[in-house]
């Protein structure tokens with residue numbers, strides 16, 4: 070709506086599975102162009118949160134607003150059209166297509182050409198697709214089958230796909246998981262650069278604290294479905310509760326769930 | 333009133349066999365994840381075996397002993413089948429598993445005719461249950477009462493088996509989480525074999541128990557399997573309680589449907605099934621499949637449009653095909669016309685299967701609706717050929733719009749079973765609604781317009797229409813829509829996350845494929861001059877699947893080659909042997925187990941290897957090695 074509304078506002082988001090309270094009354098917001106990290110131990114509810122933010126699962130309670138507009142009950146495709154790009158913890162790409170075609174599908178959808186039955190897709194928006202690939206340093210991979218990419222390359226491809234609709238907000242669930250340490254740093258630097266250049270808000274989850282503290286302007290800490298701390302990287306670092314979870318004292322601190330949910 | 337009570341009790345009695353077969357199917361699916369199409373065949377074998385054994389063994393003990401022995405014998409056959417065939421295909425895509433077990437069904441159908449002859453066999457009455465009892469002044473066979481009791485008894489016995497025995501607990505654990513059982517160190521092979529045998533035992537028992545009630549014949553397998561599919565779709569695959577509840581529901585709907593819609597009783601079952609699917613897509617007691625299964629078509633090198641040279645080659649082949657009437661006789665031309673029409677049919681199914689990842693087991697429904705559309709317009713409205721050809725396929729389109737709406741809500745085996753059930757419903761309507769469709773006698777006397785009345789001209793017309801539509805399908809595969817369809821197949825999650833409404837895309841693809849099949853059906857009606865319910869039948873649907881498989885599911889247009897080879901082979905085979913089902917069934921199994929890529933798929937692979945080898949020898953060894961390592965990743 071208005072130019073200054075936060076890109077994302079979340080209020081009292083709640084979801085439980087049977088007896089497990091995956092997410093409990095989570096509220097926060099992300100300003101335009103702001104880079105925010107959502108951290109927490111395994112099973113804290115980060116992915117569940119993301120899934121509710123982009124409409125993949127309906128929350129039990131709570132509201133989600135994008136640029137001032139309520140999107141709580143919208144399916145992912147509608148949320149995407151409002152300007153949200155998403156990457157998944159476990160990459161989801163089109164493995165039978167080439168790398169370029171993966172981007173072209175997203176571009177065609179963005180241009181509302183999904184139901185066009187006659188145009189030739191291999192020629193569709195090639196330039197734009199290659200430009201996006203260039204942005205994530207994958208220009209040389211355009212004609213490679215996506216199914217044979219290494220995992221780190223898939224993560225970068227997902228980023229390029231997520232950028233195809235000129236998003237206002239990127240939701241990145243563990244964008245660097247499964248990558249070598251050097252690659253991680255490079256990828257997050259790339260994300261931060263693109264986000265600053267294009268004023269894209271970024272909400273990302275991450276287990277590598279170096280990555281978090283280098284790039285996040287603000288950090289949200291989730292534990293057992295609840296937001297337990299929020300603030301600048303420095304203040305969160307000093308927070309005793311957070312230290313309890315992350316610095317091994319967690320053994321004393323009610324033990325945390327280590328179910329390693331994926332998704 | 334009393335009439336309704338008896339009708340209700342008859343329905344309950346019919347539910348018994350249906351429940352036995354459906355629960356067997358569910359148990360097997362729960363552990364092995366295979367939907368055993370051959371379950372109907374095992375049911376039929378149980379009935380035939382029981383017929384023979386109860387004839388040989390005399391007395392009460394002989395009868396009941398014969399029933400149980402029959403079921404045990406068939407279970408042993410089932411175990412052998414599991415060890416010889418199924419073990420090889422547990423990791424294959426669902427489509428292949430369904431097809432292989434369907435091939436088995438075909439083989440059993442012919443074997444049964446060889447062993448027991450083609451005529452209906454009337455079994456012995458059950459000792460102790462020969463009479464009828466009086467229910468409010470109406471007669472109810474006492475054997476029906478026995479069956480009414482058997483259903484809940486078996487349900488209870490299964491419950492005990494699964495909760496009170498170690499084997500049962502293992503089976504339940506495996507149904508919930510297969511990896512866990514593997515981790516427990518249980519011998520999986522033995523577990524799978526025993527589960528399969530147990531499921532087959534239930535099916536065969538269901539068949540054996542039918543013999544005092546119904547004649548035994550060699551078509552009972554398909555009749556029961558369709559009902560069973562409806563039952564598990566409604567009840568939920570993998571749930572025994574669901575199988576029981578749905579078996580009762582479906583049997584009662586059949587019993588009372590006759591009263592509501594005497595001509596088209598099956599409609600009632602359809603309406604209920606549709607309602608259940610809207611509210612609970614995975615059935616009343618079923619759970620959503622969490623892990624998406626591999627669909628055929630997802631392990632390919634990226635597709636690409638034809639190069640210029642390839643287009644020229646295709647044009648030459650087309651020109652050669654078009655010149656056939658210049659040197660071929662009338663018989664050759666009519667065979668060629670049939671092949672061309674079936675190539676179009678196969679191409680439409682292939683589009684749905686390869687690009688859409690949706691393996692329809694009832695694609696003939698739309699072919700047949702196209703045929704009936706033409707026939708009804710020509711016979712009832714006296715419309716000219718041009719109108720019929722344009723408007724007739726609209727019936728197929730309408731069918732695809734309605735059935736497709738429900739079918740695309742499901743995927744994998746559920747989709748296959750549902751499409752099969754829909755096709756069977758369409759078939760029943762054509763079969764039962766005699767006033768309009770002529771029933772079994774079909775509709776005769778559909779002649780093409782004078783302009784295309786010679787075999788050669790009709791061939792050219794069919795060739796032109798088929799070629800144009802095949803080209804259109806290819807254009808669609810490479811259009812944004814085709815990519816959206818493939819995107820949904822590859823990762824529905826990612827598709828949704830980039831704005832693609834997967835269900836709608838699949839629905840439209842379903843309608844496109846159905847409509848093109850209907851055009852093929854419309855041409856077929858004119859080729860034969862008549863339409864019969866067979867044109868909607870299971871065997872035609874499966875013919876289509878085999879054509880696609882033979883050509884190569886993972887190719888863009890392999891189905892055309894598959895259709896040509898298969899149809900030619902079929903016509904030749906029928907002229908050579910009485911046992912075409914046996915041969916066809918064997919062919920399907922061999923294809924699935926040994927040759928899953930199909931003809932075009934194999935050819936592409938060979939060309940690819942040759943090309944790579946040529947590159948290897950052309951480039952310096954180190955670079956070639958690097959490239960090979962790259963592509964091996």
Ligand SMILES: Nc1ncnc2c1ncn2[C@@H]1O[C@H](COP(=O)(O)OP(=O)(O)OP(=O)(O)O)[C@@H](O)[C@H]1O
Nearest residue numbers: 086091110111112113114115116117328329330331
């Ligand atoms: N579909 C589901 N059904 C049942 N429980 C679920 C489901 N999805 C998540 N959970 C549970 O909800 C909790 C939060 O899971 P979630 O995946 O959101 O955690 P996460 O913070 O993303 O963890 P990770 O760092 O391992 O990715 C976990 O306890 C998980 O077991």
Ligand SMILES: [Mg+2]
Nearest residue numbers: 115116158330
């Ligand atoms: Mg997660």
